Amino acid sequence: MADTFVVIGGDAAGMSAASKAKREQPDLEAIVFEKGEWVSYAACGMPYYVKGAVESLDDLVTVTAEEFRDERDVDLRTGHEVVDVDPEAETVTVDAGDETYEQPYDDLLVATGASAIEPPFDGLDLEGVFTIHNMDEADVIEEYVTERGLETAAIVGGGYVGIEMAEALSARGVAVHLYEMLPHVLQPFGDTVAEVVEEHLREQGIELHLETAVSGFGGDERIDSVRLEDESVPADIAIVGVGVAPNVDLAEAAGIELGSTGAIATDEYGRTNYENVYAAGDCAEARNVVTGDPDHVPLALTANRAGRAIGQTVTGSPTQIGEIAGTAIVKAFELGAARTGIVDEERAREAGFDPVSVTISAPTRAHYYPGGAELTVTLLADRETGAVLGGSVVGREGPKRIDSIAMALHAGMTATELQNADLAYAPPFSPVWDPVLTAAKVLSGKLE
Structure with a gap:
């Protein structure tokens, strides 16, 4: 058998x-x-x-x-x-x-x-208040947006879901208010990425409410407002995306x-x-x-x-599941933001490292080739060993360059070894020194 x-x-x-x-x-x-x-x-x-x-x-x-x-x-x-x-x-x-x-x-x-976390908010069971973590929820939200003719939306949470749903609802003609109880959106990506994304969100018409705690939602059977500590703000729909x-x-x-x-x-x-x-x-x-x-x-x-x-x-060939670096990427309107490993010095110290970090901005293509954009790269390494600990990138072009940093983590590379990596160059795709190599070069110098 x-x-x-x-x-x-x-x-x-x-x-x-x-x-x-x-x-x-x-x-x-x-x-x-x-x-x-x-x-x-x-x-x-x-x-x-x-x-x-x-x-x-x-x-x-x-x-x-x-x-x-x-x-x-x-x-x-x-x-x-x-x-x-x-x-x-x-x-x-x-x-x-x-x-x-x-x-x-x-x-x-x-x-x-x-499962999506459901905070103990008043009014969480009102019509028009949603989480989005499965296909049925996505279907109901899309139908609700299509049929209701909404004017304002409340997004609770500035993580992946919050950023992506802010873009989605804005594209459907809905005025979006995004509420985040922390000082910045995209907290796991670090302050540098967050500040760039926040500026861009505001440029796109998103009303950001940072360091703002939501206490619940108002309405009889259907949502009509989001409740804060000392005021209520009109809302025709709410998306709660505070994690899973x-x-x-x-x-x-x-x-x-x-x-x-x-x-x-x-x-x-x-x-x-x-x-x-x-x-x-x-x-x-x-x-x-x-x-x-x-x-x-x-x-x-x-x-x-x-x-x-x-x-x-289970079929007789023992295979390791592999290690993870927490590599992630998110689209925020015209920007891409990505991260891998440890992206801030405080977390690095908590993990037992002595971190050194740099943040640089560099073009994604040769300066004379059209279509390029500035990419901001943050890179961290351990002072004692020189080992790369992680990093983040944000910009209108090239956020998938985070993969180079992720590979450095899996390979256990030092900042100097990453600096010397033989990455591809051609004017339509990169300057001679790719932004990741530039960051590694600057970081290596700081470690010396």
């Missing part, structure tokens, strides 16, 4: 694991339980659907449920919620709507994802250990404290390449990569 690989959760990590396991071992029984109807979808594309840049919600689906079943031979069961895990008996209990049953497994992957929390209740109830971040603790192969139980994706920790400590950074590549590795491991 073939082994049974059970997966809880049908998005990036879960479907990557099931697909890879079936490719490696075709006679394996791979069963995926997904409580919703959407699988393998690009959550990062949802703001662009609301904006109108993506025509159909179906366009965000990478592989359909039917393709998983018919072409990849994965036993995908949508509308099936796992309500209990028994690691000792090696079974999961499944609520299929019209029946509840137990499913045995040989190996289990918990890929339950994360890993979905760990099921795992915790089963005795699967959580880590210091609150997500599920795993080893380098994605294993939990049970030998044949794995965790991956937004519900699980991974090892930070800079600090060596467990970290929780819920991003798409991390989930896909870990799921794929676990799919190989």
Whole structure:
């Protein structure tokens, strides 16, 4: 009898694991339980659907449920919620709507994802107040914007979701107020990036309310205002985007250990404290390449990569899930902002380093070639070892240059080694000294 690989959760990590396991071992029984109807979808594309840049919600689906079943031979069961895990008996209990049953497994992957945090705001249940973390929410928001003829929007939270939804609603002709309780938007990107993005947001007509706490929303059945400490501001719609929390209740109830971040603790192969139980994706920790400590950074590549590795491991080829650097990039109207590793000196000191940092601005193309723009690069290194710790970039062109810094982190390069990297040059694409090389050159000099 073939082994049974059970997966809880049908998005990036879960479907990557099931697909890879079936490719490696075709006679394996791979069963995926997904409580919703959407699988393998690009959550990062949802703001662009609301904006109108993506025509159909179906366009965000990478592989359909039917393709998983018919072409990849994965036993995908949508509308099936796992309500209990028994690691000792090696079974999961499944609520299929019209029946509840137990499913045995040989190996289990918990890929339950994360959920949008819902602060204890008054009026959170009013019509017109939304979070956006799944496809159904995106669909409802788009329909609400289309049908209501909205004038003003309140975005609560200045992270990825807040910035992207501010752009989306502005493009739909809605006046946007963005509320952030911290001094800056995009806090994980560092102050340099935040200040550039904030100036650009204001240029685009976004009303920023920094260091401003929201207490709730006003209205009878439907939102009509956002409530602050000492005033109310009119709002026809509110998007609450203050972060996500890993979905760990099921795992915790089963005795699967959580880590210091609150997500599920795993080893380098994605294993939990049970030998044949794995965790991956937004519900699980991974090892930070800079600090060596467990970290929780819920991003798409991390989930896909870990799921794929676990799919190989359960079929007899142990494969590490890989380390993470927290590399991220976000579009803010005409700007791109990106970060990787440790981006500020305070965090570096907390991690035990003696940081040295530089910030430079340099052109993205040769000075005589049209179309270039200034790219601001911040780069950090450890004074004692010279090792690159992380960095950020922001500008109208070239934010994907963050990948060069991310590769330096994974390779354990020093600032001098990064300075000497042989990056490509041609006038339409870069000056002779790429902005990342320039930053590394200046940082190397500061370390001497």
